[in-house]
Amino acid sequence: MSVSDLTPLSAPGGSTVRAVHDEFHGDLLEVSMGPHHPSTHGVFRMIVTLDGETIVKLKPVFGYLHRNHEKLGENTTYLASMPYTDRLDYLNSMTNNWAYAVAVEKLAGLAVPERAEYVRVILAELTRLLNHSCLAGFLMQDCGCSGTPLMYAFREREKILDLFESLSGSRMMCNYQRFGGCRVDPSADWLAGAQRLTDGYGAFLDEFEALLTGNEILMARTQGVGRLSSALAISAGVTGPALRATGVAHDLRKVDGYGVYPRFDFRVPLGDHGDTYDRYMIRILEMRESLKILSQALAGLPGGPIMDPKAKLRGFRPKAGEAYGRIEGPKGEIGFYLISDGSANPYRYRVRPPSFINLTILEDMCLGRTVADAVIILGSVDIVLGEVDR
Amino acid sequence: MIAVAPTSDRFLEVAPLQLRDWFIGLLPQSLRWITSGLITVVAILAVFGLLFAYLTLAERKILGRVQNRPGPNRTGWFGLLQPFADGVKALTKEDVVPRDADQVLHYLAPVVLVALSLLGFAVLPFGRHLVPVELDAAVLYFFAAGAATELAVFMAGWASRNKYSLLAAMRALAQLISYELPLLLSFVPVVMLAGTLSTTEIVTAQGGWTGGWIPHWYVLTPWGFAGFVIFMIAALAESNRSPFDLPEAESELIAGHLTEYSGFKYALFFMAEYFGMCALSGMAVTLFLGGWQAPCAWLEFIPSYAWFAGKLLVLLLGFMWIRATLPRLRMDQLTRLAWKFLVPLALINLGTAAFWSLTAGWTGPLQLVRWAVALALVVTPFVVMGRRLTAGVAPRTYRYAAS
């Protein structure tokens, strides 16, 4: 069986296509890409077996950034875990905070004031803009652009980070959500700033798309590369834009309708090919939908308190029980599973990390492709090693 | 054999040569020949060495400005001392050689690369009287010397005993074989119409103006424009520049053939890359952009070497602009672009040039027919083959979930 007979999707995951030593075809080349490699997005490592430049086997190795996150969560109070969730997916601390807050609120039966729900939606959509812009920039960097799209994405991300900083005090490690609401009430100035950003972001997206979307080289590099079938995506538990790029309409904002999302008018873009280009385009289109949600949420933001007055900061002890809270993070379904035994610390604390679960299908997408493809397929999966290794 | 500076031209045109002749005149007869050659070599090394230094700075500045940041601006005024700081750093860095590397080849590769990439400058006519070596087959010599540089890249990749370097070496060879052909085919029409392989005569053939305003450069003819574009694409690939920087491919192969090089050897690779870029751009200027000829008759008072330098810098700026914009191609796409697109286009371009040459006598309304046919011969294959090349690759429209 030669390598060219193998389509990436029918390849049995993890099996060697042919022996590393083969008298007739010559030897295969085993390259350890990472953990020190410019395109592994951190300390990720792929042990790839190459026939020429074609990948016949790919073994992901991770854990270099393991920080005992889940065990730490069981040994600290509920509140003390909140800043640690910032450091899971360090691009998207706001949505990590929210998912954790949702889980604890379910556990403790806390209500969230309407204003806080709106603010959470605004921050989550800003986070989505930030994450998708960065992803697109990094993906182009993997494609070999000399940093230009990445710098444009970072230019816009800076504006969002400035907003986060003036609201929460920190650019990336926001630690903003609390059980039963948000820590700080956004001022009128801040909301005006968010509105300005929302109004201006469309122009950036237009420019970014003019730079890249119609670019023949980019299309040739990404279309048909890293195909993922919807069946495999569903069975592997892939969520987020990677799943929607395969044509599966699964967006927790619509499916669960959590928070105040049912009140907003937005659409869920779907891809038909499940390839790298679809994953890139779905993110661009999602950003445009996020802008719609943002302007609706900013227009409809109600007054009132930002915290549930019954919520306790010190001495927080939810009654015994268990809860799973999930939201649609920018990278997919981010969820927290908690078991309480009535003490100040959770008995069990478990994260459902979208990066990690989306990464499991990497070999299936890469088999039969070249090294250059593997790099951009990894880029389009959108991982953050802080979340993969926890 | 010493070329003596002609005295019939304006002062600025012959000043460099007269300076050389004055200096040589001070020496005994036996030393004159060798000194004359050495002065030329030193002049080329000094000018292009400095150009290399400031091109690295210009590239970083332009890349910075394109990316909305200032670029290097701390070392000296506007960062003008940055290249020298980089040089000092490269010289003082430890030279790491892998234990299992082929010590001799690993050492030789950068040296050979720089030496070979300098050879091309010998036949470029930098000005009306500034030609280092007058060769009858100058163009052939130039491309033979240029093709050899890729072997040094392979040498570096092979000698490093590093898997990334090896992959890069293989890529470099595939790229060399693919792009040498369109590069050579693209200038054959120039040789056909100029009727010579000598670079000086090719430039002279492009002299003169229509009405004093429109120069007779080959790039301003349909076949010349097509040849120029093909030449520049192939030149990008030959000098391993983005979007064809596959051997180096930072995001895939770390640094490709440079992975195991450090310090000044690494700097030498860069020097060779820029020398190659300058030489190929200089050749493009010579073949298609009229060499040192001024664009209009009344601008002739500016010395010819200034025009050459100006055109060269514009092309180099184009290299940088492209680098700042485009993503990298994949290996198979790179070779497909060469074999299925550039080579056929260059071959068709030969026919176009032949037609152009045969219809040189057409005047009046026939002149329009000549232009229309030649343009059609250039544009139609481009569109048809471009469509075939990008078959299956197109912008997509997306559907939305029914909510």
Add this chain to the structure above:
Amino acid sequence: MLGTGLIKGLAVTAKNLVGSYHDPARYTTLEYPEVKPKLPEAYRNFPFLVTENATDPMGTLRCVACQICEKECPPQCIYIEKSKDKKPDAAGKPQIYPAVFAIDTSVCMSCQICVEVCPFDAIKMDQEYEIATTDRFGALLLNREQLAKPNSYYHQIHPTEAVEVDARLAEERRAAEEKAKAAAAAKSAPKSAAPAPKPPAAPSAEAPKPPPAA
């Protein structure tokens, strides 16, 4: 036609290249040591201890060494030892004070939880960010002398928040004094059902913090 996408892209980069010379939106770099970023009021990095008085910082620390922050700190970077004796605080009431109060800033992750849980408004977040040192261990472990900064400094870096905190503290102090007076009056009156005065500056833990204006 092949190449239109490439040319569009080249146009975008050319626009940015030219724009970087005349359009501030396309030239976003702050040249740091010369130009410092304007920090938003909410900006935080490492905690400091508030003292009432700049001239006698150790005598007027608001901290009463209740050790709540030590317990709540997620990375456990605070170390407190209670004093054996009591010293009068700013209001003149004898209080326990921290004999040792140390924060290991190499461990601190600037999460602000110590500030949120402090019932005495004694610990706040600083905005000093040029804190690189050459000594990895000693210089990053800050003791109470290095941590103590006067209330006027707090007013300087977080003006809105500081005014609110001051008003609240004044209100609480007044209420406590009134209560104490009432208690004294009740004590002088025979056997009334006056409740024991609660410790003075303890705002209800449930109440959310005042919003530091963005």
